[in-house]
Amino acid sequence: MRPRPSSRWIPGNHFRLLENGEEFFPRVFEAIAQAQREVMVETFILFDDHIGQGLHAALLQAARRGVSVHLLVDGFGSPDLPDHFVDSLVQAGVRFRVFDPGRRLFGQRLNLLRRMHRKIVVVDGTLGFIGGINYSADHVADFGPQAKQDYAVEVHGPIVAHMHRFTRTAVLPPSVQRTQGPPPQLPAAGSAHAMFVTRDNHRHTNDIERHYRIALRAARERVVIANAYFFPGYRLVRELRRAARRGVDVRLILQGEPDMPIVKTAAGLLYDHLLRAGVHIYEYCERPLHGKVALVDREWSTVGSSNLDPLSLSLNLEANVVIRDASFNALLYQRLSRLMQRHCRQVEPAPRGAWEALRLLRGYCVYHLMRWFPAWAGWLPRHEPAIAVMQAEPPADQTARAS
Numbered sequence: 001m002r003p004r005p006s007s008r009w010i011p012g013n014h015f016r017l018l019e020n021g022e023e024f025f026p027r028v029f030e031a032i033a034q035a036q037r038e039v040m041v042e043t044f045i046l047f048d049d050h051i052g053q054g055l056h057a058a059l060l061q062a063a064r065r066g067v068s069v070h071l072l073v074d075g076f077g078s079p080d081l082p083d084h085f086v087d088s089l090v091q092a093g094v095r096f097r098v099f100d101p102g103r104r105l106f107g108q109r110l111n112l113l114r115r116m117h118r119k120i121v122v123v124d125g126t127l128g129f130i131g132g133i134n135y136s137a138d139h140v141a142d143f144g145p146q147a148k149q150d151y152a153v154e155v156h157g158p159i160v161a162h163m164h165r166f167t168r169t170a171v172l173p174p175s176v177q178r179t180q181g182p183p184p185q186l187p188a189a190g191s192a193h194a195m196f197v198t199r200d201n202h203r204h205t206n207d208i209e210r211h212y213r214i215a216l217r218a219a220r221e222r223v224v225i226a227n228a229y230f231f232p233g234y235r236l237v238r239e240l241r242r243a244a245r246r247g248v249d250v251r252l253i254l255q256g257e258p259d260m261p262i263v264k265t266a267a268g269l270l271y272d273h274l275l276r277a278g279v280h281i282y283e284y285c286e287r288p289l290h291g292k293v294a295l296v297d298r299e300w301s302t303v304g305s306s307n308l309d310p311l312s313l314s315l316n317l318e319a320n321v322v323i324r325d326a327s328f329n330a331l332l333y334q335r336l337s338r339l340m341q342r343h344c345r346q347v348e349p350a351p352r353g354a355w356e357a358l359r360l361l362r363g364y365c366v367y368h369l370m371r372w373f374p375a376w377a378g379w380l381p382r383h384e385p386a387i388a389v390m391q392a393e394p395p396a397d398q399t400a401r402a403s
Helices: 020-033 050-064 083-091 159-168 207-218 234-247 262-266 271-277 311-316 326-343 356-377 396-402
Strands: 012-019 037-041 067-075 095-099 120-123 128-131 153-154 192-199 221-225 249-255 280-284 291-294 300-304 318-322 344-347 387-391
Touching: 012 020, 012 326, 020 050, 020 128, 020 153, 037 050, 037 159, 050 067, 050 083, 083 095, 095 249, 120 159, 120 262, 128 159, 128 300, 128 318, 128 396, 153 159, 153 300, 153 318, 159 318, 192 207, 207 234, 207 300, 207 311, 207 318, 221 271, 221 326, 234 249, 234 271, 234 300, 249 326, 271 280, 280 326, 291 326, 300 326, 326 344
Parallel strands: 037 067, 067 095, 221 249, 249 280
Antiparallel strands: 012 153, 012 192, 037 120, 095 387, 120 128, 128 153, 192 318, 221 291, 280 344, 291 300, 300 318
16 A cells, blocks of 8 residues: 555755744745746635735736736635735736635624635745745734744745645646646755645544654654644643653643633643643743644654644644754754743642642543544534635626627
């Protein structure tokens, strides 16, 4: 049996860590400005603010100079783009798609489940970007106290061909997809081995979580996970506890100033269970944490769109890169260590007392909730979300002649 594409290490890659919108947006917009043939963008959120308008301008200019431009946004994450924003792109030739646009009932969006949560850019099939950063102003510091802390990577090397082939599946009709051959061989750009790992509701339902668990089982020295929405399944929690109990320095960086209060409440239910096994928990208190990165020992790292919560691990469409490279691992460790030292509060175990029995009962209930959630997720709606394609209207004089 041939290994699944997301299970093979691809050598010869180079990764550049991009922290926050200040590092990410200029590189993406510059890459699009230099595109010669094709630009492909997938994002959960695209807003009509100065960041979204920056992407809009870059894509518009690329399309007008003859570059093939494809943009896929999520219907829940990007619900209110004005007509003029979309129409100007479409009229310029951008192939604009909306994943599961959905309908509203009394003004409320109902398409909550199984979102397209990926954030990927591929330019000319040779340069890629992937991470957790959306196209909205709350990813840059001048947004204020609610500006998000986040990460992405710029990708060079053969793994980009796999990212490119994957993004084309959202563009090409199924008949053409079936005739695609293997990804082209791109020249080596560095020494990093990498995997492009996705999660969907068909063949790759647990690939991202599986790679986390494999790395945790192999951990011998250190684990650092920075994740915005943390409420994983019990198997991943079990591997975290086991690693800590065998002497691995396991550290979690979670939200201390969450953008949604329920996020901290949910993660807090796991604190006792993890702390008593020796896991160290840090709450990032400078601003909302939106990152989805991790490292294990001195080579393994991952960056992408997947949170460690039920939505990302059991429902949403996600994409991560898994990286095996000592220099990238060291840089990511340096950045996360600085975050823990300067901007985090370490959580201490609660003292035993009169409410100990209640905490034990709560831990028991949470444990079994995590244990059975993946099976329960299968009962949720498994519709095949439509992808709406926005097409340019013919000029008025052509419409008149046709009628």
